[in-house]
Amino acid sequence: xxxxxxxxxxxxxxxxxxxxxxxxxxxxxxxxxxxxxxxxxxxxxxxxxxxxxxxxxxxxxxxxxxxxxxxxxxxxxxxxxxxxxxxxxxxxxxxxxxxxxxxxxxxxxxxxxxxxxxxxxxxxxxxxxxxxxxxxxxxxxxxxxxxxxxxxxxxxxxxxxxxxxxxxxxxxxxxx
Amino acid sequence: xxxxxxxxxxxxxxxxxxxxxxxxxxxxxxxxxxxxxxxxxxxxxxxxxxxxxxxxxxxxxxxxxxxxxxxxxxxxxxxxxxxxxxxxxxxxxxxxxxxxxxxxxxxxxxxxxxxxxxxxxxxxxxxxxxxxxxxxxxxxxxxxxxxxxxxxxxxxxxxxxxxxxxxxxxxxxxxxxxxxxxxxxxxxxxxxxxxxxxxxxxxxxxxxxxxxxxxxxxxxxxxxxxxxxxxxxxxxxxxxxxxxxxxxxxxxxxxxxxxxxxxxxxxxxxxxxxxxxxxxxxxxxxxxxxxxxxxxxxxxxxxxxxxxxxxxxxxxxxxxxxxxxxxxxxxxxxxxxxxxxxxxxxxxxxxxxxxxxxxxxxxxxxxxxxxxxxxxxxxxxxxxxxxxxxxxxxxxxxxxxxxxxxxxxxxxxxxxxxxxxxxxxxxxxxxxxxxxxxxxxxxxxxxxxxxxxxxxxxxxxxxxxxxxxxxxxxxxxxxxxxxxxxxxxxxxxxxxxxxxxxxxxxxxxxxxxxxxxxxxxxxxxxxxxxxxxxxxxx
Numbered sequence: 088x089x090x091x092x093x094x095x096x097x098x099x100x101x102x103x104x105x106x107x108x109x110x111x112x113x114x115x116x117x118x119x120x121x122x123x124x125x126x127x128x129x130x131x132x133x134x135x136x137x138x139x140x141x142x143x144x145x146x147x148x149x150x151x152x153x154x155x156x157x158x159x160x161x162x163x164x165x166x167x168x169x170x171x172x173x174x175x176x177x178x179x180x181x182x183x184x185x186x187x188x189x190x191x192x193x194x195x196x197x198x199x200x201x202x203x204x205x206x207x208x209x210x211x212x213x214x215x216x217x218x219x220x221x222x223x224x225x226x227x228x229x230x231x232x233x234x235x236x237x238x239x240x241x242x243x244x245x246x247x248x249x250x251x252x253x254x255x256x257x258x259x260x261x262x263x
Numbered sequence: 264x265x266x267x268x269x270x271x272x273x274x275x276x277x278x279x280x281x282x283x284x285x286x287x288x289x290x291x292x293x294x295x296x297x298x299x300x301x302x303x304x305x306x307x308x309x310x311x312x313x314x315x316x317x318x319x320x321x322x323x324x325x326x327x328x329x330x331x332x333x334x335x336x337x338x339x340x341x342x343x344x345x346x347x348x349x350x351x352x353x354x355x356x357x358x359x360x361x362x363x364x365x366x367x368x369x370x371x372x373x374x375x376x377x378x379x380x381x382x383x384x385x386x387x388x389x390x391x392x393x394x395x396x397x398x399x400x401x402x403x404x405x406x407x408x409x410x411x412x413x414x415x416x417x418x419x420x421x422x423x424x425x426x427x428x429x430x431x432x433x434x435x436x437x438x439x440x441x442x443x444x445x446x447x448x449x450x451x452x453x454x455x456x457x458x459x460x461x462x463x464x465x466x467x468x469x470x471x472x473x474x475x476x477x478x479x480x481x482x483x484x485x486x487x488x489x490x491x492x493x494x495x496x497x498x499x500x501x502x503x504x505x506x507x508x509x510x511x512x513x514x515x516x517x518x519x520x521x522x523x524x525x526x527x528x529x530x531x532x533x534x535x536x537x538x539x540x541x542x543x544x545x546x547x548x549x550x551x552x553x554x555x556x557x558x559x560x561x562x563x564x565x566x567x568x569x570x571x572x573x574x575x576x577x578x579x580x581x582x583x584x585x586x587x588x589x590x591x592x593x594x595x596x597x598x599x600x601x602x603x604x605x606x607x608x609x610x611x612x613x614x615x616x617x618x619x620x621x622x623x624x625x626x627x628x629x630x631x632x633x634x635x636x637x638x639x640x641x642x643x644x645x646x647x648x649x650x651x652x653x654x655x656x657x658x659x660x661x662x663x664x665x666x667x668x669x670x671x672x673x674x675x676x677x678x679x680x681x682x683x684x685x686x687x688x689x690x691x692x693x694x695x696x697x698x699x700x701x702x703x704x705x706x707x708x709x710x711x712x713x714x715x716x717x718x719x720x721x722x723x724x725x726x727x728x729x730x731x732x733x734x735x736x737x738x739x740x741x742x743x744x745x746x747x748x749x750x751x752x753x754x755x756x757x758x759x760x761x762x763x764x765x766x767x768x769x770x771x772x773x774x775x776x777x778x779x780x781x782x783x784x785x786x787x788x789x790x791x792x793x794x795x796x797x798x799x800x801x
Contacts, residue, residue: 145619146620147619147620147624148619148621149620149621149622149623149624149625150624150627172338172342172348174510175343175348176350176510177348177510177511178510180347180348216620219619223619223699224699224700224723228355231723232356238614238619239350242610242613242616243338243341246610246612246613246614247337247609251613252609254627255609255627255630256628256630256631257608257609257630257631260334260335260453261453261577263451263453263461263462
């Protein structure tokens with residue numbers, strides 16, 4: 088419901104970010120029409136968990152444990168903390184994130200925004216690293232905004248966990 | 264031994280606090296003065312008006328948290344003590360804004376740096392905005408009272424290495440760096456100011472003026488958003504408030520709003536939020552000034568890995584600064600900037616380091632040796648630095664449109680150059696500019712060349728902000744601002760604005776003491792007009 092502005096101007100705030108973004112959406116084709124929300128009841132959907140789990144493995148490569156078992160435990164903890172983080176954000180942030188994740192969950196959105204040809208499931212970390220580097224330095228606002236969203240949420244959520252302190256050499260707060 | 268918690272003690276004494284777990288909001292409240300917000304401007308106003316014998320209601324959107332809740336943990340602090348869970352961003356997402364949102368406002372989470380408004384800034388206000396009585400001399404007694412009330416003075420303890428290296432590097436270059444005055448009493452030097460002071464040493468509004476007002480009979484509504492003023496005949500007739508959840512969503516849209524009827528209203532929700540309430544209310548704005556000229560001190564950063572351990576999480580977060588790059592050029596010339604350092608805790612460090620993957624992993628492991636320097640750019644003094652404009656989203660929440668101009672971004676480049684040179688002089692092994700295309704370089708010559716070659720574009724250049732100012736600017740006439748020099752809205756006679764949104768430019772220094780000093784004078788004037796009584800702080 089829109090109280091303070093014309094509804095047609097208030098929808099899809101993430102998706103009306105200028106001409107360059109419109110180009111990405113054109114590349115993404117009909118994805119917008121097909122996409123499902125990336126959050127359900129304020130939590131990551133299964134598809135969104137996959138996006139963040141692969142983004143986490145890329146962004147935190149070299150930081151997360153290498154062995155498959157401990158790596159999966161770390162990723163699961165990361166995803167849970169991302170859910171906690173999202174629950175503390177305002178409605179408009181959740182709405183935007185839901186749209187972004189919905190878009191990234193479609194094949195066309197993944198290709199157009201991330202620059203990733205392989206599926207989220209099949210992409211290798213080197214493939215994703217190349218794609219993320221492309222997003223990071225992109226001149227297209229939506230791509231670099233998507234990179235920042237994934238990077239900042241993954242980093243902030245990972246370092247919210249006390250198990251990350253050992254990686255940094257942070258002794259924890261002083262007792263009072 | 265457990266430390267005292269003045270908030271829990273006050274609640275046990277019977278403070279009138281409603282909202283959230285403290286009790287349901289009543290359908291209506293009548294009072295002398297309704298104060299919207301509980302931060303720097305609201306706190307000072309609440310103390311003075313209570314002292315004058317007025318019946319005051321304070322309305323705060325955030326939660327009431329206190330020292331026993333402050334566990335020095337970033338995730339809990341960011342979620343409960345900051346606007347938009349510390350993720351408030353400008354419209355194009357080019358700037359992330361740290362702004363407080365709990366009882367005490369930003370004073371609960373700031374890093375305690377306390378500067379009087381610089382004389383150059385006041386001179387500009389006199390000349391450009393007709394603020395004739397905004398001189399250092401006229402404001403001095405009001406600053407002095409605030410300094411006494413909040414125990415503000417230069418930090419006497421040795422700076423931590425994070426700050427000391429700014430002084431050391433600057434000295435080698437012949438650049439003056441000085442000690443920062445702080446509002447602390449019995450500081451444990453923990454370094455956790457940004458997560459709420461666990462030992463009540465920081466003299467924030469949370470532990471000073473708000474308790475004073477509550478002890479004096481004021482009512483505090485928490486988790487309560489001032490939604491809309493009812494306006495007619497050049498006056499505010501009432502204020503609708505709704506209960507909100509910790510993430511600012513309405514508790515129940517079906518519930519009727521609480522109506523607050525006051526003789527006078529004081530808007531002190533901080534920049535961005537204060538103009539937004541006036542926009543939601545359809546307040547008169549004949550000269551299209553409302554929400555414009557909202558300033559951020561956009562901050563450029565460089566990260567250095569020092570040869571020696573820094574432990575930037577430990578000790579008073581900010582104790583050394585340099586105004587060299589503010590004072591050595593004209594105020595309306597190339598953008599000036601203040602130099603300070605940032606305390607580094609894991610989440611802040613992880614989210615602010617540019618890059619990802621293996622390269623970033625190597626940097627994470629050098630965290631104990633990391634220093635992040637800040638160049639706070641002075642916006643509002645040039646026609647290419649007119650700040651941002653507050654807009655409303657469809658649900659009425661505020662959104663700041665702050666386009667980063669080439670002028671500002673060139674200021675960021677000069678700031679990064681200045682900081683990198685100081686960091687190398689202080690013993691940096693490698694310096695990383697805050698830019699997505701920045702890579703670490705290990706000599707000043709290489710770093711200089713690299714920073715000079717960076718494309719300075721929004722989103723590529725990492726820009727943050729912890730200071731929000733303007734949007735309801737003071738002016739000597741109605742054409743140039745929203746607020747009269749006595750703090751009253753130009754078109755609404757029973758509405759005063761008492762927060763950082765008053766400032767017609769950025770301050771050029773951390774703004775808390777500028778708010779305390781200016782509002783101290785405005786609130787004393789308001790108390791006199793409403794009651795005939797002379798009251799002072801302290």
